[in-house]
Amino acid sequence: MKLKHFKILVLITTLTLFTSCDAVKRVPLNEHLLTNNTVVINDKKNNSETINNLLHQKPNRAILGFPLRLHLYNAARPNIDSILQTKIYNDEEKMAWKTKLLSRKQLEKDIASRKGFNSWLKRTGEAPVILDEEKTKQSIIRLESYYINNGWFNVDVTYNINKTENKRAQVIYNVNTGKPFIIDSISKKIESPLVELLYEASEKKALLKTGEQYNTHNFAQERDRITTELRNTGLFHFGQENVTFEIDTIGTNKKVNVGVFISNRKITTPDTTYTKPFKIFKVNRVNIYTDDTFATRDLPYKDSIIYNGYSLKSHDKLRYRPKAITDAVFIAPKTIFRDIDRTRSYRYLNELRTFKYPEIRYEPDSDSTLTANVYLTPLKKFQLGFSTEVSQSNIQSVGLGLNSSLQIRNIFKGAETFEISAVTSIGASKDKNNLDDPFFDINEYGVDLKLRIPRLFSPFNTDRIVPKYMSPSTRISLSATSQTNIGLDKQTFSGNFNYNWSPSDKITNNLDLFNVQYVRNLNVENYFRVYESSFNSLNQIAKDINYISSETNLSIPEDTNAFLDYALTDPTPNEISDNQLSTINGIGERKDRLTENNLIFSTSFGLTRDVRTNLFDEDFSIFRFRLELAGNLLSNTSKLLGLEKDEDNRYKIFNVAFSQYVKTELDYIKHWDLGKKNILAMRSYFGIAIPYGNSNNIPFSKSFFAGGANDNRAWTAYSLGPGSSQSSNEFNEANLKLALGIEQRFNLFEDLNAAIFIDAGNIWNVLDDVEDENATFTSLNSLKDIAIGSGFGLRYDFSFFVFRFDIGFKTHDPSYQNEKRWFKDYNFRNAVYNIGINYPF
Structure with a gap:
């Protein structure tokens, strides 16, 4: 045993000495490899990213303290051509031996591959960072500038270089900031009385405050303000x-x-330069050129119209209703010039999706009036789109899809956009119900109609409630799909009337005035072929009570339906135990629920607050809220019409019992930028849907599920819950959900990142017709059934998307009701492997 430990120690020592020597093999004589920078501020070490970014020269990057890329670079031969020439081409004996084994062409390929690998080592690796004292002095200047700009005017920065005999060096920066300077007084000197009056009106918004520490950045922001x-x-x-x-x-x-x-305003002429007080300018005229191009700009305009003071011009016949264009232009005739009006006009005109990026130019008419010229270049009226996809899933070996669309702009001359799209897909199932079926026995087709109107489409004037600077829009959509496969064939019809507006650049509101969904199941007899776990449980019970022999199985659908009717009769057959009856009852209720036709007529409101400043902002929060009400209008209409309820005490419309419920969702995401490409991300989610009135449960399409690549990654989608129930159903869902995830993201090197994460949450049934105590949320004590998963993953950033691979381990599994729940299946054999695009939150 002692000998074994000694060998391990010798191996570690040898590897350490080897890598230590290898690190400086490309460092020239009398030079030193920079191995570390230490910044000491007021006698305390500082390793923040802000300070490190100020240093002009940094050591080679390392992974877990090991400079991998430096060693890759050192492994490459700096003079590979001369080495190959000497060892192969100039060695007649070796050349003769090699040409016997390989042809001349094969030998050249072998040599080329060696050169290619050597080049790859150089490209992937990183050259040693050689200490440069001039760059150290530049770092001193940067540190001094940083602290002076932040109020430490008497800062003193020095440096020491510690060199070792093994060609290594460390730089220690010593920073003594002294006491910061504080703003004591703010005075103003304004040459123009008019400007002074305007300045004082906004002086309360000033970013410079007495008593605050001096900061150059605040002065720049105050100038902008x-x-x-x-x-x-x-x-x-x-x-x-x-x-x-x-x-x-x-x-x-x-x-x-x-x-x-x-x-004052400075005016420069060829002869002299002079100043004059500023004046308030007014916009006298607004010209809108609706079909402008560089080629036709100087040609005469054949059509023009004056509308609400705006002058609209066109080379051909005007193709737009004047109000649709003027509503998008915030610059109004006979009003005071405001720079924000041009910014808002740019944004709104772009959101019309009818024109290319517009051009807005002001031209002075006099010393106090302007003419605003708005140049619009229309996009093509018609646009075709096609896309194809190939897919594979747990029920189909291969699937082919074709999506086509036609977009028509300005369809009603009000800058509206109409889009009609068609979806067609075919697939080959893995388990065919009939061997005589064709190879492609799965098919789906549908059509989708969408109309976007760049305003709130309403019989009432909504400008005072939702001003046009909030970019209001209306979306109307209708869709129909038909699906035929090995499972539950169905037809779906839906319609939506939606309002969208943004009170600010951080908040977006979304109102579904009405949303109608009708789902009709066509192939209910195939239920037990799709949900095999339910069939297996039912089939086993039938064998256990000798309803069928142990050598046979229930036929689908005749025997399965007959056995359900037999087992659920009143009174219950004596051979069926209470536990068996509970299982059969659950299978029957689930079958009825998933094969029931649905009619949903809902209204919902959603709010999103996103404080991200840009796509690269890594310190932000996002809050989403949604409230949905369904069935109230249909319920009141049914009562007014005096409709009768069915045997289940429900109203029906078009022979379908409509759904009635209230549903709300709260979602909060927060990111903290910890520096050095380290991000701490957190997500919390709560959702609940409560049936009432005409419903005892929530439609499957509106219920919640847990697990999957963007949820609890230690469970596959739909496999977690509800509660602590030991369900083996293919699709587990419920009407209450809690979820919490936290993830630490960090960079490995270049575009490869890694993460460690913890996910927690579950789904439960609450206030519906489910009676299983293990699946329902009865009190705060039910929180003990929260599932916890943990794991790690890799992410590769392709700039336009992130490829993600995560491994999740079941850390706390509530399905083990009376057993050890913690770390019972914490191993790679029971791990869940997730592949996803972009981050989970």
């Missing part, structure tokens, strides 16, 4: 160059006296 405020109050010629700050720190005892100076 002043410029924006004044340009939005009519000062067309005002710019950032007219705002300067005077900083006085002489004899102030670490205090800063700030002077805000706003100059």
Whole structure:
């Protein structure tokens, strides 16, 4: 045993010495490899990303402390051509031996592959970072600038270099900040009385405050704020160059006296330069060119119209209703110039999806009036789209899909967009019901109609409730699909009337005024062929009570339906135990639920608050809220019409019992940027759907499920829950869901990232017709049945999407009701492997 430990120690020592020597093999004589930077600020080490990014020279990147890319680079031969020439081409004996084994062409390929591998090592690797003292001095300048810009005007930065005999070096930066400077007073000097009046009106929004530490960034933001405020109050010629700050720190005892100076307008002519006070400009005229191109801009316009003071012009016949275009332009005639009106016009015109990126130019008419010219270039009226896909799933060996669409712009001359799309797919099932069926025995086809109107389509004027700067739009859609496969063939019809608007750049509101869904199941007799676990349980009970012999099985659907009727008769047959009856009853209820036709008429409201500033922002939060009400209008209509209820005490319309429920969802996502490409991400979710009135349960399409690549990754989709029930159903669902996920993401190297995660949550039944105590949420004590999964994963960033691979382990499994739940199946054999696109939250 001692000898074994000694060998391991020798091996580790040898590897350490080898990699240690190998690290500096490409470092020239009398040079040193930079191995570490240490920044000491006021006698305390600082390793923050902000400070490290200021250093001009950094050591080679490492993974878990090991400079892998440096060693890859060192493994490459710097003079591979001369080495191959000497060892092969110049060695006649070796050349003769090799050409006997290989042809000349094969030998050349072998040599080329060696060169290629050597080049790959160089490209993938990273050259050693050689200490450069000039770059160290540049880092000193950067550190000084950083602290001075943040208020430490008396900062002192020095450095020490520690060199070793084994060609390595460390740099220690010592920063003594001193006391920060505080803004003591703010005064202003404004040359124009008009500008002074406008400035004072917005002075409460100033970003510079007395008593705060000096920060150069705040001064830049204050300059931007002043410029924006004044340009939005009519000062067309005002710019950032007219705002300067005077900083006085002489004899102030670490205090800063700030002077805000706003100059007059500077005018430069070929002969002289002079100044004059700013004036408030008004927009006198607004010209909108509706079919502008560079080629036709100078040609005469054949059609023009004046609408609400706007002048609309077209080279050909005007193809748009004037109101549809003027509503998208926020610059109004006879109004004060505001820069924000141009910004809003750009955004709204782009959202019409009818024109290319517009061009808006102002031209002065006089010393106080402007003409605004809006140039619009229409997109093509018709646009065709095609896409294909190949898929594979647990029920089909191969699937082929074809999607086609036709988009028609400006269909009603109000910048509306109409789209008609068709979906067709065929597939070959893995388990055919009939061997005589064709190879492609699964098919689905459907049509989808969508109309987008760039305003709230309503008989009432909604401008005061939802102003046009909120980019309101209306979406109307109708769709129908028909599906024929080895399972439950069905037809689906749906219709939606939706409003969408954004009160701010961070908040989006969505209102489904009505959403209608009708699902009709066509092949109910195939139920037990699709849900095999239900059939297996039912079939086993039939054998156990000698309803059928142990050598035979229930036929589908005749025997299965007959056995359900037999077992669920009143009184219950004596040979069926209470546990067996409970299982059979659950199978029957699930079959009725999943094969029941659905009619859903709902209204819903959704709100999303997303504070991300851009796609690369990694410190943000997203909050989503949704409330849905279904069946109330149909219920009241049924009562007014005096309709009679069926034997289950439900109203029916078109011979279908409509659904009635209330559903709400809360979703919160938070990301923390920890620096150095380390992100902590968290998601919490709560959803509940309560049936009432005409319903005892929630339609399958509106229920919740748990598990999957974007949920609890230690369970596959639909396999978790409900509660602690030991369900083996193919699709587990319920009407209450809790979910919580937390993930630590970090970079390995280049575009390869990794993550460790913990997912928790489950689904339960509550306030519906499910009576199984293990599947229902009865009190806070039910939270003990929360499932917990943990694991790790890799992510590769392709810029336009992220490829994700996660491995989830069952850490706390509530399905083990009376057994050890923690870490019982925590192994690779019971792990769940997930592949996904982009991050789970």
